[in-house]
Amino acid sequence: MGKQVNLYSFADIDVLAKSLRTYVLQCQSAGFERHGAFKVAVSGGSLPKTLAKALLEPNDTGGADRVVDFSKWEVFFADERAVPLDHEDSNYRLLKDELLDKIPGHLGQPTVHPIDVKYLDDVQEMADQYQEELMRSFAAKDSVKLPLFDLLLLGCGPDGHTCSLFPNHELLRESDAWVVPIEDSPKPPAKRITLSLPVVTHGVKIAFIATGAGKKDILKLILDTDEGRSLPCGLVNEKGAERVSWFTDSSAVKGVGFPRRGSL
Numbered sequence: 001m002g003k004q005v006n007l008y009s010f011a012d013i014d015v016l017a018k019s020l021r022t023y024v025l026q027c028q029s030a031g032f033e034r035h036g037a038f039k040v041a042v043s044g045g046s047l048p049k050t051l052a053k054a055l056l057e058p059n060d061t062g063g064a065d066r067v068v069d070f071s072k073w074e075v076f077f078a079d080e081r082a083v084p085l086d087h088e089d090s091n092y093r094l095l096k097d098e099l100l101d102k103i104p105g106h107l108g109q110p111t112v113h114p115i116d117v118k119y120l121d122d123v124q125e126m127a128d129q130y131q132e133e134l135m136r137s138f139a140a141k142d143s144v145k146l147p148l149f150d151l152l153l154l155g156c157g158p159d160g161h162t163c164s165l166f167p168n169h170e171l172l173r174e175s176d177a178w179v180v181p182i183e184d185s186p187k188p189p190a191k192r193i194t195l196s197l198p199v200v201t202h203g204v205k206i207a208f209i210a211t212g213a214g215k216k217d218i219l220k221l222i223l224d225t226d227e228g229r230s231l232p233c234g235l236v237n238e239k240g241a242e243r244v245s246w247f248t249d250s251s252a253v254k255g256v257g258f259p260r261r262g263s264l
């Protein structure tokens with residue numbers, strides 16, 4: 001059995017999106033209280049579409065804690081591919097198409113931190129530059145050990161990877177850098193940068209969003225077996241229920257024995 005985390009399962013993505021919205025708004029309020037901003041790291045893949053469904057609902061009325069205020073958001077990328085920002089493989093482009101371009105004016109505009117495309121041919125330099133971008137927001141690396149994200153919104157690949165941290169890859173042993181390059185990603189494109197595991201697991205809150213039948217085998221492995229604990233997603237799970245939550249739909253957890261939580 002995997003580490004105790006919060007596993008939420010919903011009938012479908014529409015129902016999931018409503019709870020994800022509540023959860024993100026709770027994290028937003030906590031960030032605003034803590035430091036007057038909301039610093040979030042966002043993945044690519046299937047996540048941006050679900051996130052847009054959660055955040056772009058028209059019912060942004062009611063108490064302040066129920067309103068998305070993007071003007072105080074700082075959006076970073078949990079991982080990014082070494083491609084131009086308008087390339088179809090770009091996680092920035094995906095987020096822009098699915099969410100950023102659709103934010104209505106009254107919700108404000110977030111500050112977004114894309115990669116510097118000057119360094120597409122040198123992923124080590126690209127990672128270093130992105131780390132410096134983090135330092136400008138979170139303070140210099142010699143004054144804080146790790147950047148503290150209010151929330152990391154993560155995906156889970158069918159092999160158990162998250163961000164661009166892949167099973168059995170040496171990058172999982174990185175203990176110093178905040179952002180690391182990868183040149184041999186088993187999932188194309190090969191060249192990417194990613195937040196390191198210590199940065200991911202340092203987050204105040206960490207949410208995985210995994211939907212669809214294509215995820216059920218890997219979720220069973222991660223959540224129901226000891227073997228799954230050494231996969232990248234399993235390593236994040238080690239932080240436990242205080243920090244880690246999984247938002248899934250019923251197809252993704254079909255056959256998974258791990259206990260579900262009733263509500264947020």
Ligand SMILES: O=C1O[C@H](COP(=O)(O)O)[C@@H](O)[C@H](O)[C@H]1O
Pocket residue numbers: 042043044045046047078079080091154155156157158161162163164187
């Ligand atoms: O390559 C990537 O894959 C993961 C998982 O994507 P999904 O489509 O299976 O949800 C994603 O989280 C990561 O950001 C991306 O670069």
